[in-house]
Amino acid sequence: MAKIESKGKVPMVQELFLNFGLTPNNEFLADNTGFTYSSSHKVMLEGIDFDLIYTPLKHLGYKAVLNVLGPLYAGGFEPESLSVRVALSKRFSTNSIEELWSGVVAAFKEHGLQNIDLDLLPSVTGLTISLSSQGKQKNELFVQRPPCKSSDxxxxxxxxxxxxxxxxxxxxxxxxxxxxxxxxxxxxxxxxxxxxxxxxxxxxxxxxxxxxxxxxxxxxxxxxxxxxxxxxxxxxxxxxxxxxxxxxxxxxxxxxxxxxxxxxxxxxxxxxxxxxxxxxxxxxxxxxxxxxxxxxxxxxxxxxxxxxxxxxxxxxxxxxxxxxxxxxx
Structure with a gap:
């Protein structure tokens, strides 16, 4: 039985979709309000994506938000909403949660987002942060995006x-x-x-x-x-x-x-x-x-x-x- 590392994450994801006759979700969704929308999702795991020995919780919260906003900016979309799910073990105090949240809020305000929500969940493996964000772009700008071609x-x-x-x-x-x-x-x-x-x-x-x-x-x-x-x-x-x-x-x-x-x-x-x-x-x-x-x-x-x-x-x-x-x- 082959190990995942021998195949690679990207080919593995492609193979899973292909073997089950599926295609990934479309990146974009247009509606009748004059905007095209895109979404971004990120999960950050303690011990994999960050180490709390040297990462201040406020910095982590701020950085986590940028991590999910970045793909929207890269696609030309203006982020407008943020959804945060935090799973944490009992070693974390209320002060720890507030410090993490203060970094999230700082990024939320700095980037002018309009909506935000939060849920706290239990964990037996430390800290996990899951984030989703939606961004929008005016249709008249979206349609000006040229097709990708050789020589770009x-x-x-x-x-x-x-x-x-x-x-x-x-x-x-x-x-x-x-x-x-x-x-x-x-x-x-x-x-x-x-x-x-x-x-x-x-x-x-x-x-x-x-x-x-x-x-x-x-x-x-x-x-x-x-x-x-x-x-x-x-x-x-x-x-x-x-x-x-x-x-x-x-x-x-x-x-x-x-x-x-x-x-x-x-x-x-x-x-x-x-x-x-x-x-x-x-x-x-x-x-x-x-x-x-x-x-x-x-x-x-x-x-x-x-x-x-x-x-x-x-x-x-x-x-x-x-x-x-x-x-x-």
Whole structure:
């Protein structure tokens, strides 16, 4: 009997739908109010997605909300509602719940959501946070989204790798403390720690896109590494992609920290995670507008024919298969 890790999560999900004659739900739902709607769902598990040894509950609540809003923003939708389910064991006090909730509410207010609800459930395995959000987009904007095609530019909204490196620093200091109770020295790692513990989504990027008429053909929220997001676009649109190594932006300070802990910073960018950045496929004809209006976007490659697959191009022109966790190849 094959283990899941030998197949990969993404192929496993595809196979389950195929074997039972089903197709995934449509991403979008239009009604007669003049809007198209999309939804996003996330589950965060203690010990898998976060460690409460070094993650403040307020930060966790805030980050969890961004985790579910990100895919909506990536698709051009304005989030308007949030539903939160928290399962917790009896080791958590009312103060702990209030601290977690304060982070949720901070993100709710910051992003101008209109509706929110909460339910608390029992758990025997620690803390689990389940979130759902719905976003809307005016129909006249939704229909302007161009079809994804070969030659579309791949654009990234910021430097990568810092969050993953911040996590590695926290894990290292946790191990040291558990071994001999040495207090962690974290002053010089503030940037990478903030990137992991307290990410930020700049909403002005999406407002500017609308104002200058740039409508991405596809958007992905980068939380599982750049390689995962690129392959997700390729799978969804039946296209290939070329990502150029020397065009991938690395977060400020990431290279120094990566060198210290002996991790390749490009690997951290491709396969790390928790970056909370955005990857867009944008029509080639918008190249000049991108350069003029979006200095925060880096063009890191382009889509291509599906026969090519997802490729990682080294500075000397060598093309390698782009590999990502949860994928079979």
């Amino acid at each position: 530019l791949l654009c990234l909204s910021g430097g990568l790798g810092a969050a993953y490196l911040g996590l590695q620093i926290l894990e290292r200091e946790k191990m040291i403390f558990e071994k001999d109770s040495t207090q962690p020295q974290l002053e010089k790692y503030k940037f990478v720690l903030q990137a992991y513990l307290n990410p930020y989504i700049d909403k002005t990027l999406f407002e500017t896109m609308k104002s200058v008429g740039v409508f991405p053909s596809r958007g992905e929220f980068v939380v599982n590494g750049l390689a995962d997001s690129v392959k997700s676009i390729c799978l969804a649109k039946n296209l290939g992609a070329k990502v150029f190594m020397n065009r991938i932006p690395l977060a400020a300070g990431a290279t120094e920290v990566a060198t210290e802990i002996n991790i390749d910073p490009v690997t951290a960018a491709l396969n790390g995670g928790d970056d909370y950045k955005f990857l867009f496929a944008v029509p080639l004809e918008k190249h000049e507008v991108l350069q003029k209006e979006f200095p925060q976007l880096d063009i890191i490659g382009h889509l291509c024919d599906p026969q090519a697959g997802a490729l990682f191009v080294t500075p000397d022109g060598t093309e390698l298969n782009l590999k990502a966790q949860a994928w079979d190849k």
